[in-house]
Amino acid sequence: MTTWGLILETTVGSGERKHTEAYVMAHVEGDRETALAELEQRARAYTPEHPRSPKRRRLFRAGDGFLLVVDGSWQFHATRFSAVELLDDTDRPTPAERRESEPVAAEALPAMTPPPPPLLPAAAVDRDEDGVPVKPSWLGRTDLP
Numbered sequence: 001m002t003t004w005g006l007i008l009e010t011t012v013g014s015g016e017r018k019h020t021e022a023y024v025m026a027h028v029e030g031d032r033e034t035a036l037a038e039l040e041q042r043a044r045a046y047t048p049e050h051p052r053s054p055k056r057r058r059l060f061r062a063g064d065g066f067l068l069v070v071d072g073s074w075q076f077h078a079t080r081f082s083a084v085e086l087l088d089d090t091d092r093p094t095p096a097e098r099r100e101s102e103p104v105a106a107e108a109l110p111a112m113t114p115p116p117p118p119l120l121p122a123a124a125v126d127r128d129e130d131g132v133p134v135k136p137s138w139l140g141r142t143d144l145p
Contacts, residue, residue: 003086004028004035007065010048010079018075027086035083036064043068043081051077 006025013019025042028035043059043066051072060067065082086092126134 001029002031004030004032005084005086006035006039006042007082007084008042008046008079009082011077012049014075028083032064032083039081039083040066043079046079046081048077048079051075 005027007022008025009020009022011018012021026038028038046068048068048070051070051074053073054070055073056071058069058071060069064084065080068079068081070077070079128134
C-alpha cells in the first residue's frame with residue numbers, strides 16, 4: 001500500500017525576513033485520490049499566521065496539491081499543499097507498530113513553532129500571573145560588560 005506525505009509549504013516572517021518553510025502535516029495510506037481528498041480538507045480548513053488582516057483568500061488546485069493565496073493589506077502570502085509519495089523514511093515505524101497505534105491519517109498537525117525554552121522553577125524567579133519574570137534574568141548580572 002502506498003504511503004503519501006501531506007506537505008505544507010508556507011510563508012513565514014515578514015519584510016526582509018519573509019521566507020518559506022515546509023512541514024509534514026500527516027501521512028495517509030491508500031491511493032492518490034484518498035490522499036488528495038484528505039489534503040483538500042486540510043487546505044480548506046487551514047488558517048495561515050500571515051497576513052494578520054486578510055482581505056482575500058483564494059484556493060487553487062495544482063497537479064498533486066493546492067495553492068492558497070491570501071492577500072493582506074500590503075503583501076500576499078502563499079501556502080502550498082502537496083500530496084507526495086513517501087519513498088524512504090529512516091524513522092518509519094514497522095507495519096506491526098503502525099497497526100497498534102491510531103491510523104496514520106489521524107495524526108495531529110505538528111507544532112509550527114519550536115517549543116518555548118524550559119522555565120526556571122517558580123521558587124527561583126518571581127513571576128506575574130502570566131508566568132513572565134518580574135525581573136529579567138540578565139538584570140543585575142555582574143558578568144556582563
